[in-house]
Amino acid sequence: MALDDGALEEQEPNDDFAAGMAVTASRSVRIEGRVDSPDDYDVFTLGPLGDNNYLQAAIETPVEGETCLCVFDPYQRLLARTCAKNSHQPRALTLFVPEPVEHLFLVASIPQAGVPNAYAATVDLTRNNHGRTRRPQLVLLSFDGAESVTVAGRHFSVIPPFDAASIDSRYAGRTNVIVRSVLEKVRADYEGIDVQIYLASDPAVPPGPHSIVYFGTANPDLLGVADGVDPFNDNVSEAAIVYTETFHLFSAFEPDDQEIAQALANVTTHEIGHLLGLRHTHDPDDIMDVTATARRLMSDQWFKHARLHASVCPMGYQDSPAMLSWTVGGTLAAPPSKESSTHRHLGVDGPDDFDIPRAWLGSHCSLEP
Ligand SMILES: [Ca+2]
Ligand SMILES: [Ca+2]
Ligand SMILES: [Ca+2]
Ligand SMILES: [Zn+2]
Incomplete structure (x- = not known):
């Protein structure tokens, strides 16, 4: 027919x-x-x-x-x-x-x-006679402040150097501990595939093109935002921002260093995921999820085979580990076991828990190719 x-x-x-x-x-x-x-x-x-x-x-x-x-x-x-x-x-x-x-x-x-x-x-x-090539990615995490940068079409004249106390005074003096923890957690999320994560201030940063994640400032509507969804990592020089001051919203739960670092890391890995072509899912354990509550976002998420969010397509799945392999090369390390994740006293879905609006983990759909 x-x-x-x-x-x-x-x-x-x-x-x-x-x-x-x-x-x-x-x-x-x-x-x-x-x-x-x-x-x-x-x-x-x-x-x-x-x-x-x-x-x-x-x-x-x-x-x-x-x-x-x-x-x-x-x-x-x-x-x-x-x-x-x-x-x-x-x-x-x-x-x-x-x-x-x-x-x-x-x-x-x-x-x-x-x-x-x-x-x-x-x-x-x-x-087509030439196969598609993998596109490895170097990502720099910039906690050092920046001037005159544009992320997702938004201009920032100044992003001040990250100070954990700007999230909550309880983190005064804990900046370095939290930064190291975010770095380790994001590296763990990408372990095994060809995505290298460095602090921008690290003298050992390899040369070559990179995408960059800025940390700082506040946005009433966003935890983070990426330049866009970049299918199969067509562009290896993009940007994202994690609005660290917005994370004050977690203060209601009195998170410790590791828990606030985990929330920052989940959002960081999520935004980098967009820059590598991943879209939103409906599975609170998955990094690309947009349905987790605030409490859930303070414990570990990882890349997994997950149901697509209805805003992407009303049926089907996203197999993030497979897509990342096809896109950048390598094989993602096995996910953490539930027991070893960072759940502590917080639990999930307690009575004072609240939903994170979907838009708070935004990518710019209008910029999608
Ligand atoms: Ca990209
Ligand atoms: Ca029809
Ligand atoms: Ca139909
Ligand atoms: Zn998102």
């Missing part, structure tokens, strides 16, 4: 992976459909695909509104995503298929608060 270089009309029901509508494309196919509500997902199964295929897909919306296109592997793991918003301009994604697959899933959906929307998606396949 698919026509190369022709248009294919979606047919309901096609609302889950098992009910995906079959699409075959030896080179190119155009799919037209409509998402009628946040509960209408349009699933297409595309394939088979050989190795060394480049898949390029694009989605466009003819009217006001937003439609997203997610590409999943046969195990329902997200490989790529793009969204078209308020525009006739198609938004594209590119995906290298490293090994032959029986099929891929394409899912068209609208974000949670979206409006019904028609869309057209095009898929192009091209053979």
Whole structure:
């Protein structure tokens, strides 16, 4: 029923992976459909695909509104995503298929608060003779202050040197201890893959391009923000900021040095995750989660196979360990056991616990390619 270089009309029901509508494309196919509500997902199964295929897909919306296109592997793991918003301009994604697959899933959906929307998606396949290369990453953690820097489109004339007492006076004199602890915890999160984490002040910082995470200032709406979601780490020179003073909100729990360092480290690793192409999930144990309560954020999180957050795609998973391996190279070390994590007296979900608004772990969706 698919026509190369022709248009294919979606047919309901096609609302889950098992009910995906079959699409075959030896080179190119155009799919037209409509998402009628946040509960209408349009699933297409595309394939088979050989190795060394480049898949390029694009989605466009003819009217006001937003439609997203997610590409999943046969195990329902997200490989790529793009969204078209308020525009006739198609938004594209590119995906290298490293090994032959029986099929891929394409899912068209609208974000949670979206409006019904028609869309057209095009898929192009091209053979490519050079494999995609891994993109290792050097990341510097800057606790030393900075002048005139731009992160995620926001300009900072001055970021003062980090002083832990700016979070809460209880940390006066504990700055170095907390900085060392953040460094160790972030390094542990990335252990085994080709992401090197250094303090910017470390004389042993290797030469070469790097991304940088600044620590300082406050933002009423954010714990941290990254330049954007950078699929497969296309850009190795980006920035993020952790708004350390916003962490005063944890003071209600009287966290000790290690607990506040853990919250800072979780957010740091999360923002670096965006710079390496990862998106939001719905699993409080996962670093890329955006549903953990404040208490949970003060104990260890790690990269894991996790359910996607509905704002990314209403179904499927993100396999962060696999995506990081494919992106930068190496194999992530085994996650910590629950017993060895830093849970102490805090517990989780106590009566005075509170939710961290999703936006507080923001990436700039509008900057996504
Ligand atoms: Ca539909
Ligand atoms: Ca549907
Ligand atoms: Ca990057
Ligand atoms: Zn985020």
